[in-house]
Amino acid sequence: MTKKRAWTIFRIIVPTILSLFLLTILLEHTSFLTLFTGICIFLFAMTLLQESFKILSGGILDQFLDKVANTNFKSFIFAFVLTTFVQSSGLVSVIAISFLSASLITLSSGVAMIYGVNLSTALSAWIMSFFGVKSQISLYAMPLIVFGVLFFINKHKKVKGLGLFLLSLGFLFLGISYMKEGFENFKESIDISQFQMQGFLGLIVYVLIGFFITTLTQSSHATLTLAIVALNAGEISYENSIAIVIGANVGSTIMTVIGSLNSNIEGKKLTATHVFFNIAVALLAIVFFKYYLWMTEVGAELVGIASDDLVLKLSLFATIFNIIGVVIFYPFISQMCTFLNKIIKVNPRKSHIEQPVYLTESALEFSDSALEVLYLESKHLFKNTTNLVSRAISLNSGDIYTEENVDELISRRNRPIEMNFDEEYQNKFKGIYSNILEFAVDASALSDDSEISAEFMDLRRANLFMATAIKSAQTLQINIIKYAFSTNEVIKNEYDGIRKNLLRTLRLAQALIEAQDNEGVKELIEELNYNVKKYDSISSSSLDSHIRYNRITDTIASSIMNDMALAKSIANDLTHSSEILVYHMNDKLGDSSQKLIDEEIHKD
Structure with a gap:
């Protein structure tokens, strides 16, 4: 048998065996099957979303974005409002990536949207503190898919594009819902009170807990809810709940990373922004943890929050945490874009994209x-x-x-x-x-x-x-x-x-x-x-x-x-x-x- 023939057989047999092994695991563990189904639907929805933007570009979508995202500040407000409405920072982040990948917004507008998304999570913490509920975006999936299909079968190009847009959003919601459902068993079995500890080690442990819970549930809002409930029940300390909030902020980047898998180089720049911003803000909070606690106490006194109302103080911390991050990084959006353009480039050896031949800095x-x-x-x-x-x-x-x-x-x-x-x-x-x-x-x-x-x-x-x-x-x-x-x-x-x-x-x-x-x-x-x-x-x-x-x-x-x-x-x-x-x-x-x-x- 020649080496070439042996290699061909190897390339056929090994993937087949691995596929059968994976299929067996998925069929025996429905939670894994549900999880991977959600990821696949999510990635498919991202492809549909970018295709819909191509159809709608040059028409109503361009006009809409030209009004709501033509400046950094407008982009920031647009993302803030949209995230508050859908209660999913990851979803709005991947929408921003799709906008940028389709060249419907500039990189600076995309960066501003990422900052708006992060600030919105602070508002969500207040909503959860007062009402103890969160919006279930899976409820939006079915009507979006229904109307998406109805519009998509229309012969008019722009109506068809709108239908594809609604359909992709519906599948995004559905994919996220399946991912959350797949991790439901893990979430229910999590007893975060068993890890209670004080000091710097406790801070790091609960930051990691917040990160992993958000990674599993695919929702920083869900993690905040869990932290608020645990704090309210006395299962964890106030400092531990704050550490969970910090970790949830970093964990929220996972959905953005998944969403960027099908994006172009511009979309990956925005993903890098989201990851960098969230990690940097988290590190600031860890290093200056005592000062953040002090600012929270001062703020609580100013707005009239009782000293023993730890749930509202946790919401105030989330607000201060995100506001500080935005205040530090928002003025440097142009510098961030310059940095991203220099660091994240297409590899000429791996890409078919032609580069300028004559233009040089000198x-x-x-x-x-x-x-x-x-x-x-x-x-x-x-x-x-x-x-x-x-x-x-x-x-x-x-x-x-x-x-x-x-x-x-x-x-x-x-x-x-x-x-x-x-x-x-x-x-x-x-x-x-x-x-x-x-x-x-x-x-x-x-x-x-x-x-x-x-x-x-x-x-x-x-x-x-x-x-x-x-x-x-x-x-x-x-x-x-x-x-x-x-x-x-x-x-x-x-x-x-x-x-x-x-x-x-x-x-x-x-x-x-x-x-x-x-x-x-x-x-x-x-x-x-x-x-x-x-x-x-x-x-x-x-x-x-x-x-x-x-x-x-x-x-x-x-x-x-x-x-x-x-x-x-x-x-x-x-x-x-x-x-x-x-x-x-x-x-x-x-x-x-x-x-x-x-x-x-x-x-x-």
């Missing part, structure tokens, strides 16, 4: 060098942009650089090219684009020369045109795959025309930024603009004729017109972007070419 020292590397990086991104657009219309990126006749090439490319546009966008465009914009802002701020600052802004505009072209191409790709290879010759011919015009634009734009001589630049600009005007010359009369003779439906005709408008928008954006780049590329251009470029750049 280039920022001189405006001229900064402008040069910014141009080179923009040119690099332009190539990636044209490649992505070509793939969106089911062409190979190499088709841009050949001299093959356009008609013949399109006739050869008669099969759709399936690609995950979101993934390609993340890998080939987004990272470089974000770095370019950040570099341009920094370079412009450091420059004292107003003319050079204006050039930085122009290069930013060139990159914004690229981003707009990419967004339009993503929308166009859907109908290209759907209609461009139709057996209906009329439909196929119309989409062939769109693909041909865009291929010409891609070739001309790429040639323009490589052009060296004055006449070549002038000629290419004129050709590009002539090619854009071709879209205006397309008459709807031919489509009317096709509809009249039942060659196509009015719905198809509408799609064709919309896609022609998208193609024209892409051509316009690529033209403007390439004109700006060539303007900055060649200082030796003649006056006539410079004038022509200036007119084209600024005519909109």
